[in-house]
Amino acid sequence: MTLIDTRQPPEQASRKVADYKPSLLQSEEHGLCPGCGEPVAIRVVLEVIEELGLAQNNIAVLGHGCYGGFIMLLDVDSTLCLHGRAPATATGIKRMRPDTAVWTLQGDGDMVNEGLAEILHATARGENITCILLNNGVFGDTGGQMTAASVIGQRTKNSIDGRTADDHGYPIAIAELVASLQGSAYVARCSVHNAASIAQTRRCVRKAFQRQTEGQGLSLVEILTMCPTGWFVAPEAGTDYLMESLGKTYPLGEIKDRAAAPAATAE
Ligand SMILES: Cc1ncc(C[n+]2csc(CCOP(=O)(O)OP(=O)(O)O)c2C)c(N)n1
Numbered sequence: 001m002t003l004i005d006t007r008q009p010p011e012q013a014s015r016k017v018a019d020y021k022p023s024l025l026q027s028e029e030h031g032l033c034p035g036c037g038e039p040v041a042i043r044v045v046l047e048v049i050e051e052l053g054l055a056q057n058n059i060a061v062l063g064h065g066c067y068g069g070f071i072m073l074l075d076v077d078s079t080l081c082l083h084g085r086a087p088a089t090a091t092g093i094k095r096m097r098p099d100t101a102v103w104t105l106q107g108d109g110d111m112v113n114e115g116l117a118e119i120l121h122a123t124a125r126g127e128n129i130t131c132i133l134l135n136n137g138v139f140g141d142t143g144g145q146m147t148a149a150s151v152i153g154q155r156t157k158n159s160i161d162g163r164t165a166d167d168h169g170y171p172i173a174i175a176e177l178v179a180s181l182q183g184s185a186y187v188a189r190c191s192v193h194n195a196a197s198i199a200q201t202r203r204c205v206r207k208a209f210q211r212q213t214e215g216q217g218l219s220l221v222e223i224l225t226m227c228p229t230g231w232f233v234a235p236e237a238g239t240d241y242l243m244e245s246l247g248k249t250y251p252l253g254e255i256k257d258r259a260a261a262p263a264a265t266a267e
């Protein structure tokens with residue numbers, strides 16, 4: 001075991017957290033709440049884009065939600081669009097710029113409520129785009145109201161005693177729905193509640209962009225993210241709460257992968 005002699009000052013200064021900022025972020029500051037999972041997920045996506053050599057050749061399409069504030073921070077060509085309409089906007093951009101990696105960033109309210117038709121039709125058309133869903137089970141930006149992805153029993157601003165199937169219906173598992181359509185190439189559900197889950201998210205986001213590069217069709221990575229403010233829990237309680245609520249209804253893992261077709265062999 002290596003023992004660190006703490007009686008002497010360190011020989012070199014430790015790196016500040018800010019030193020680890022992805023180059024595609026223009027600032028290490030953000031205006032989101034303490035304990036929010038969205039900045040972690042966005043950071044992973046940006047790191048993957050850079051690793052894949054797409055830093056100068058990608059366009060982001062952001063929906064409406066707390067993550068929307070990142071449009072001021074991304075060093076990426078990006079646009080905000082109407083609530084829920086990111087897959088439709090991305091469709092147009094990708095068709096005009098087929099050699100550019102086009103990706104969307106949406107919340108569960110944005111994708112599964114307002115924009116449910118958009119994501120399903122974009123998938124059915126087999127649009128060659130990569131969709132990132134930040135699922136915290138609430139309309140975080142407007143104060144923590146129930147979404148179509150809120151799980152049974154989940155306390156939200158307008159289901160304060162917990163969502164019930166009788167009163168509010170059942171949650172929509174969008175990843176499985178998208179995977180069931182022929183136009184989807186890759187679908188995974190990930191999380192950012194601990195280091196291992198963040199590493200897995202990185203692997204899945206990477207595959208999602210690779211399937212786009214291969215021209216395989218729509219890829220979706222749903223990332224379960226903490227929203228302590230919208231859940232009315234302390235910031236440090238967010239990770240456990242995430243897995244006790246959304247994590248129990250939405251299993252993590254790869255749901256579909258239409259891997260690259262094998263190269264044709266000579267007759
Ligand atoms: C057509 C329309 N309806 C409602 C709103 C208000 N609105 C803005 S952000 C938001 C919540 C988005 O929730 P979600 O997509 O889950 O993102 P989160 O804030 O949770 O990250 C809503 C309802 C809007 N901007 N436009």
Ligand code: SF4
Pocket residue numbers: 031032033034035036037038066136140141226227228229230
């Ligand atoms: S309300 Fe929730 S999703 Fe929005 S910034 Fe705060 S913790 Fe994050």
Ligand SMILES: [Mg+2]
Pocket residue numbers: 065107108109134135136137138139140147
């Ligand atoms: Mg949300």
